[in-house]
Amino acid sequence: MKKILLGNEAIVQGALEAGVNFVSAYPGTPSSEIGNIFGDIAKKHGVYFEFSTNEKVAMEASIGASFSGLKCLVAMKNFGLNVASEALIPFCYTGTKGPTVIIVADDPSCWSSGQSEQNTRAFAYLAHIPMLEPSDAQEAKDFTKLGFEISEKYNLPVIIRITTRVAHQRMPVEIGTIKKSSTKGKFVKDVKKYVTMPPRVLEMKEELLEKMDKLGGDAEKSKWNVLTGGNGKIGIITSGVSYLYIKEVLDKLGLNMPTLKLGFFNPLPRKKISSFIKGLDKVLIVEELEGWLEKEVNILAKQVNPELKIHGKDVLPISREFNADIVGPAIAKILGKKWKKSLEIGNWKLEIPKRYPRLCEGCPYWFVFSAVKEVAPEGTIFGGGIGCYMLAGFPPHGIQDYLLCMGSSIGVAHGIKKNSKQKLITFIGDGSFFHAGIPALINTVYNKSNPLIIIMDNRITAMTGHQPNPGMGKTGMGENSEEILIEDIVKACGVKHVRVIDPKNISELKATIKEFLDKKEVSVIVSKRICALWERRLKRSEKHGK
Amino acid sequence: MGNKTFNIVITGTGGQGLITLLQIVAEAATIEGFDVKTAELHGLSQRGGSVNTHIRIGEKVYSPLVPLGSADLILSLEYLETLRAIPYSNSKTTFLINCYSLPFVGTISEKEIDRRLSELIKSDKIIIAASEVCRKELGKDVLGGIYLISYAAFKGLLPIKPESIKKAIARIIPKKYLDINQKAYKLAKYAN
Numbered sequence: 001m002k003k004i005l006l007g008n009e010a011i012v013q014g015a016l017e018a019g020v021n022f023v024s025a026y027p028g029t030p031s032s033e034i035g036n037i038f039g040d041i042a043k044k045h046g047v048y049f050e051f052s053t054n055e056k057v058a059m060e061a062s063i064g065a066s067f068s069g070l071k072c073l074v075a076m077k078n079f080g081l082n083v084a085s086e087a088l089i090p091f092c093y094t095g096t097k098g099p100t101v102i103i104v105a106d107d108p109s110c111w112s113s114g115q116s117e118q119n120t121r122a123f124a125y126l127a128h129i130p131m132l133e134p135s136d137a138q139e140a141k142d143f144t145k146l147g148f149e150i151s152e153k154y155n156l157p158v159i160i161r162i163t164t165r166v167a168h169q170r171m172p173v174e175i176g177t178i179k180k181s182s183t184k185g186k187f188v189k190d191v192k193k194y195v196t197m198p199p200r201v202l203e204m205k206e207e208l209l210e211k212m213d214k215l216g217g218d219a220e221k222s223k224w225n226v227l228t229g230g231n232g233k234i235g236i237i238t239s240g241v242s243y244l245y246i247k248e249v250l251d252k253l254g255l256n257m258p259t260l261k262l263g264f265f266n267p268l269p270r271k272k273i274s275s276f277i278k279g280l281d282k283v284l285i286v287e288e289l290e291g292w293l294e295k296e297v298n299i300l301a302k303q304v305n306p307e308l309k310i311h312g313k314d315v316l317p318i319s320r321e322f323n324a325d326i327v328g329p330a331i332a333k334i335l336g337k338k339w340k341k342s343l344e345i346g347n348w349k350l351e352i353p354k355r356y357p358r359l360c361e362g363c364p365y366w367f368v369f370s371a372v373k374e375v376a377p378e379g380t381i382f383g384g385g386i387g388c389y390m391l392a393g394f395p396p397h398g399i400q401d402y403l404l405c406m407g408s409s410i411g412v413a414h415g416i417k418k419n420s421k422q423k424l425i426t427f428i429g430d431g432s433f434f435h436a437g438i439p440a441l442i443n444t445v446y447n448k449s450n451p452l453i454i455i456m457d458n459r460i461t462a463m464t465g466h467q468p469n470p471g472m473g474k475t476g477m478g479e480n481s482e483e484i485l486i487e488d489i490v491k492a493c494g495v496k497h498v499r500v501i502d503p504k505n506i507s508e509l510k511a512t513i514k515e516f517l518d519k520k521e522v523s524v525i526v527s528k529r530i531c532a533l534w535e536r537r538l539k540r541s542e543k544h545g546k
Numbered sequence: 547m548g549n550k551t552f553n554i555v556i557t558g559t560g561g562q563g564l565i566t567l568l569q570i571v572a573e574a575a576t577i578e579g580f581d582v583k584t585a586e587l588h589g590l591s592q593r594g595g596s597v598n599t600h601i602r603i604g605e606k607v608y609s610p611l612v613p614l615g616s617a618d619l620i621l622s623l624e625y626l627e628t629l630r631a632i633p634y635s636n637s638k639t640t641f642l643i644n645c646y647s648l649p650f651v652g653t654i655s656e657k658e659i660d661r662r663l664s665e666l667i668k669s670d671k672i673i674i675a676a677s678e679v680c681r682k683e684l685g686k687d688v689l690g691g692i693y694l695i696s697y698a699a700f701k702g703l704l705p706i707k708p709e710s711i712k713k714a715i716a717r718i719i720p721k722k723y724l725d726i727n728q729k730a731y732k733l734a735k736y737a738n
Contacts, residue, residue: 002576004569004572004573004576004582029588029589030588030589032588032589033588111587111589112587112588112589136583136610164587165585165610165611168585168586168587168588169583169584169585169610170568170569170572170582170583170584170586170610171581171582171583171584171607171610172576172581172582244583244608244609244610245608245609245611247608247609248608248609248613251608323609323611323613324609324611324613325613325614328613341614341615352626352629352630352654353626353650353652353653353654354596354652355559355594355595355596355626355627355650355653356595356650357560357593357594357595358593358594358595358650359593360593360594388593391593395651395652396651463589463593464589465588465589
């Protein structure tokens, strides 16, 4: 039976069919639906699910569950893996006990990423971790299951690297049987396996490299590294969603070029690639973002076919996602053909006013931003981070002077204030505060600088689609939990000037901003009011008796 | 329809229900036995900003993205946003446009939008007051999308029968909102 699934839904289905027991995630577009869905269905399937406080903690939670023998899935967006990498890399050394798959979602073209256009494939090299790249929703499901199989066989965690156009692509997907799950684990002590201390850690690295070497043998035989198309002297090597654009372009051109589609990014089936390029005159490597496959092919060609002309990033961009309109001209170019543009509107120079994303109607942040704009003296620096409050940078607000990552609003504020007398107001959301704000706040107190920090507590992680966080008293599965008060944490960090304000009390808010801007020590306003969208949804579901 | 892919671009702003519409069309396409692939965006781009979604229907569909100049049908939920979808059109593309504006600071006048639309669109252009009808009859602008897609099916602008759209609505829309959505579908049936 087939059912239309979103790529992320297909991953959930694949994990359930593989018999996943334990799922931990941190929301981030384009990966968020994976956690949202598990939050809704975990109980029904006997699976444990949590939204962890950040991606490192999510990774560690699954590592612990894996060490206890459970089958684990971890999901996050690309930047999340940066946070989680400190746990991930030694996890590859210890290896898994219960099979573990890590879903990491990249976002070429930065549709929903205000940090960088990160290519997570780099982690394959850094961590020596197996990495698979599905190209559509069906493969997203199949590769998730394959990931669990590989993890089970080699006791290695496996990354499934998806991109926006895979995560948020829908297509009919074959539905299989869901395996029964249990969340009963047992940790069996094994110091040799779970403790990464020298000198043992170096033996572990060797064991890891050996495992990857053996897995390389499987990759050579895997049906997911597949040769398609006919014969010819000009070929294509590709992976991920790019494959779909190639199929589309070749269809349009009426061509049947030999194409090697790689499901494995790490380890690469080097022999298969070598035998593919051996008989070619020219090869085009079609991969989104940085050309690492191309580099690998360059190395292999030196041995088996030094005359081979290798094209890739000379005809395709390193930045921005691909589509048929980008891949088409590249293929035509290496064939020496003309690409007929399908765009018929000539002189496409229409300037259409930009419709910026904006705060929702009734959003409590409106009050905070307008209060800040009104009372902040000329020249005040405004700090930012990741969440709905990054809309501070767009019109009509325009109060954002730096933005880098989760928690950057406080960490960077300290660095500026330590060296400058300029006034500085920095915003951080409740979700980001729990995620990465607390160590930065402690540092600000400990190392004595005095920014004004406004914690925008809208009682939920809103930007990514309303996921619960530790300030809400609800877990990812909807269970009641301790409601952790942000103001208590702030006080416990040693902040002397703390005030909790409902931003609708705009005169109190303005007076406090003025007062706190003159403090010699760090000061914190917790602006506490529920997200307007979430409040409306809660009211609606109350009305409908749910 | 043969081997040709039928390409739909839906354009509008975050919050207008574009993803629900996409789900309905995709579901209806599979009810009729077609292959289908779609593309959508979530997150930051959804917060009231410009959004477009792609739906491709055919015997076998590869890419989820509609290439430029290749849309068979452009469904616009917001008047100005129609302009942003024009690069996907060609001389045979049908535009079905909701006569409905969500203005913002710095926008251009409706007159100017009119001028640009008639200058740039040489193909069929159908403008209907979908959201207005839904507001008057059902009290909700946001149903304009359901009205528009149903209208497209009834007028033969889609390779999908209205009956399949109706079935898909019943599968996709949550029960508590189903009745009002079905009413929007029926309103479109009797539209001129």
